[in-house]
Amino acid sequence: MSQTAKILLVDDDATVVDLVRETLEGWRYSIDTATNSQDAIARVKDGGYSMIILDLLLPDMNGFILAQEIKRIDPNLSDRILFISGI
Numbered sequence: 001m002s003q004t005a006k007i008l009l010v011d012d013d014a015t016v017v018d019l020v021r022e023t024l025e026g027w028r029y030s031i032d033t034a035t036n037s038q039d040a041i042a043r044v045k046d047g048g049y050s051m052i053i054l055d056l057l058l059p060d061m062n063g064f065i066l067a068q069e070i071k072r073i074d075p076n077l078s079d080r081i082l083f084i085s086g087i
Contacts, residue, residue: 005050006030010040010066012059013086020053020084037061037069044073052077056085 007024011017012035021031032049034040037060044052052070056063063083071078 004028004030006032006048007051007053008032008034008040008043008049009053010034010037010058010063011053011055011084012036013055016055016084016086037066040066041069041073044070044077047074049074049077049080051080051082053082053084056083057087 007029009017009020009031010033011020017033017035021033024031032043034043037058040054043049054063054067058066063085067081067083070081
């Protein structure tokens with residue numbers, strides 16, 4: 001059996017989280033979620049993500065700033081961050 005890619009989805013909108021999670025799990029990806037930057041940072045520090053899907057407008061931090069912090073924590077994710085936004 002092949003290993004499933006593990007993705008961190010960071011978004012504070014429950015509807016977006018549910019839709020993206022259901023879609024990606026249908027493609028057999030393993031999805032973890034975070035609704036704010038502090039939770040996302042803690043999860044990235046735990047490691048093991050193949051990709052980050054990141055909302056630009058989080059309640060506690062701009063997505064671009066969070067992306068810089070993620071890249072500092074795990075340089076392997078530098079080119080594996082996909083930004084999303086409802087604006």
